[in-house]
Amino acid sequence: xxxxxxxxxxxTLNSALTPEQQRLYQDPLVIQRLLREARTIAIVGLSxxxxxxxxxxxxxxxxEGYRIIPVNPKADAILGERAYPDxxxxxxxxxxxxxxxxxxxxxxxxxxxxxxxxxxxxxxxxLVNIEAAELAAKSGLAVVVDRxxxxxxxxxxxxxxxxxxxxxxxxARKARLS
Amino acid sequence: MVxxxxxxxxxxxxxAVPIYQTTSFVFDxxxxxxxxxxxxxxGNIYTRISNPTTAVFEERIASLEGATxxxxxxxxxxxxxxTFLTLLAPGDEIVASSQLYGGSITQxxxxxxxxxIGVRFVNPSVLSEWEAxxxxxxxxxxxxxxxxxxxAILDIERVAALAASRGMPLIVDSTMAxxxxxxxxxxGATLVVHSATKFIGGHGTAIGGVLLDSGKFDxxxxxxIAAPSAAYHDLRFYDTFGHYGFLMKARAETVRDTGAxxxxxxxxxxxxxxxxxxxxMHRQSESALRVARFLEGHPAVAWxxxxxxxxxxxxxxxxxxxxxxxxxxxxxxxxxxxxxEGRAAGRRFIEGxxxxxxxxxxxxxxxxVIHPASTTHQQLTDEELAKGGVGPGLIRLSIGLExxxxxxxxxxxxxxxxxR
Numbered sequence: 001x002x003x004x005x006x007x008x009x010x011x012t013l014n015s016a017l018t019p020e021q022q023r024l025y026q027d028p029l030v031i032q033r034l035l036r037e038a039r040t041i042a043i044v045g046l047s048x049x050x051x052x053x054x055x056x057x058x059x060x061x062x063x064e065g066y067r068i069i070p071v072n073p074k075a076d077a078i079l080g081e082r083a084y085p086d087x088x089x090x091x092x093x094x095x096x097x098x099x100x101x102x103x104x105x106x107x108x109x110x111x112x113x114x115x116x117x118x119x120x121x122x123x124x125x126x127l128v129n130i131e132a133a134e135l136a137a138k139s140g141l142a143v144v145v146d147r148x149x150x151x152x153x154x155x156x157x158x159x160x161x162x163x164x165x166x167x168x169x170x171x172a173r174k175a176r177l178s
Numbered sequence: 179m180v181x182x183x184x185x186x187x188x189x190x191x192x193x194a195v196p197i198y199q200t201t202s203f204v205f206d207x208x209x210x211x212x213x214x215x216x217x218x219x220x221g222n223i224y225t226r227i228s229n230p231t232t233a234v235f236e237e238r239i240a241s242l243e244g245a246t247x248x249x250x251x252x253x254x255x256x257x258x259x260x261t262f263l264t265l266l267a268p269g270d271e272i273v274a275s276s277q278l279y280g281g282s283i284t285q286x287x288x289x290x291x292x293x294x295i296g297v298r299f300v301n302p303s304v305l306s307e308w309e310a311x312x313x314x315x316x317x318x319x320x321x322x323x324x325x326x327x328x329x330a331i332l333d334i335e336r337v338a339a340l341a342a343s344r345g346m347p348l349i350v351d352s353t354m355a356x357x358x359x360x361x362x363x364x365x366g367a368t369l370v371v372h373s374a375t376k377f378i379g380g381h382g383t384a385i386g387g388v389l390l391d392s393g394k395f396d397x398x399x400x401x402x403i404a405a406p407s408a409a410y411h412d413l414r415f416y417d418t419f420g421h422y423g424f425l426m427k428a429r430a431e432t433v434r435d436t437g438a439x440x441x442x443x444x445x446x447x448x449x450x451x452x453x454x455x456x457x458x459m460h461r462q463s464e465s466a467l468r469v470a471r472f473l474e475g476h477p478a479v480a481w482x483x484x485x486x487x488x489x490x491x492x493x494x495x496x497x498x499x500x501x502x503x504x505x506x507x508x509x510x511x512x513x514x515x516x517x518x519e520g521r522a523a524g525r526r527f528i529e530g531x532x533x534x535x536x537x538x539x540x541x542x543x544x545x546x547v548i549h550p551a552s553t554t555h556q557q558l559t560d561e562e563l564a565k566g567g568v569g570p571g572l573i574r575l576s577i578g579l580e581x582x583x584x585x586x587x588x589x590x591x592x593x594x595x596x597x598r
Contacts, residue, residue: 164236
């Protein structure tokens with residue numbers, strides 16, 4: 001079940017951001033475009049422990065057809081993908097940088113994301129560093145803060161709904177085959 | 179009420195919600211099957227855990243309550259039990275309002291005792307009683323938006339503030355209010371439970387329940403939600419699923435293991451009810467107020483306990499929390515010289531009614547009547563009965579959708595005529 005055409009309800013639940021910050025960094029149209037267009041996602045702080053949240057997100061994204069690139073200086077490979085110690089070491093073009101590191105490290109990650117010419121910076125749920133968000137946004141990156149990539153993908157592509165969760169999407173339009 | 183949770187499917191475009199009357203779901207391949215069992219993908223495995231029809235009911239009620247999500251259960255009692263079993267561990271305690279549905283009191287006292295979970299009851303209107311009952315073992319506060327059967331209104335904001343100051347969740351049973359009259363999460367409640375059998379269905383054809391989470395409570399101090407789970411290969415639900423952690427745990431462990439799931443057909447029936455919920459709640463509350471006023475003025479009636487009446491001690495709270503109506507259930511007492519006389523008068527009155535159905539339920543579109551002392555509350559001791567505010571001559575009404583003039587006629591002809 002995919003979203004109907006022109007779908008962009010305001011998604012308001014579960015965020016530490018102010019309404020103004022939500023408008024800037026949780027724009028449903030930006031999130032939907034990223035999920036639709038991004039192909040290569042570097043995951044900074046991806047754990048090699050299969051029971052960590054980052055592993056859940058990465059395995060989900062890989063399964064959904066995204067190419068994931070683990071960024072973890074302590075690992076050689078995660079989920080069968082070669083891991084890199086930092087963003088600068090990745091030889092390929094990165095569409096999106098998804099961050100699972102503490103808020104205090106986000107500014108440094110944002111600088112690296114800008115330096116490698118990444119298309120977007122995404123700080124995971126409960127991870128808020130507005131300075132990092134502003135820096136990336138000023139450099140032209142699409143920015144999402146305090147949201148989970150897996151939850152947002154599930155929200156717009158119908159499967160989060162199956163878990164009984166409130167997607168905040170209301171539409172009378174027929175779903176599109178995704 | 180009519181759209182949330184259901185997008186017409188891409189293939190058929192079916193406008194109404196289809197009933198997925200199936201026990202199980204075919205996997206794409208072995209890899210996907212493994213990922214579903216590990217909760218690494220969202221998807222359906224087995225209807226005991228989730229089902230697409232039930233999911234529409236869950237998301238729709240979550241949307242109405244302003245919750246982050248919902249888990250449907252076999253009944254309201256199951257919703258409550260699943261909530262407690264998910265949140266609590268042996269040795270923990272709950273502080274609960276004494277003005278609860280009799281079945282809830284029995285579950286709290288007797289069934290939870292078997293799990294070594296304790297309960298302390300308090301007068302819900304006295305905040306100092308709530309405070310005094312909290313011990314280092316207390317892990318949750320529990321009350322009903324509109325108490326049963328005396329209509330005590332929970333001061334949700336004050337009790338929620340107390341719960342928050344002690345770092346514990348307030349759980350609210352909002353069966354009698356439904357989100358059409360009050361949304362407890364907006365007033366600070368963490369978890370909400372419903373017997374959907376009542377007003378949510380409205381038609382009296384399906385037993386069901388639902389539990390909801392605001393998604394705002396920090397469960398990191400609750401080992402039952404945050405610690406590695408032995409029942410799910412050391413998964414840390416709160417860390418992994420964030421604000422979905424409590425509900426994921428309730429679904430993937432508690433409902434999975436207790437089997438207290440809602441049937442898809444019942445979910446479908448409850449969805450039909452939700453479509454007209456606010457229309458019914460407003461009309462039934464309006465009629466209840468008319469009936470309560472009529473009874474209050476009747477010479478054979480000793481008292482009427484409806485929070486919509488200015489004479490009720492919680493009327494100010496009803497004005498605050500239930501501005502669109504104080505619900506459709508209330509109780510009253512017949513004038514009588516003694517307890518035995520009250521019991522006899524109650525029996526004669528119930529047997530004289532023509533339109534009110536004598537049965538053990540509330541929230542139907544048909545008006546209902548019952549004498550709790552001999553039915554719903556008969557498991558309680560005299561002391562518990564008195565604490566719950568239920569006297570021997572108390573009669574409970576649930577006002578339906580009939581023409582209110584017809585209801586007034588019926589009550590008038592069944593009430594004892596004034597002695598001449």
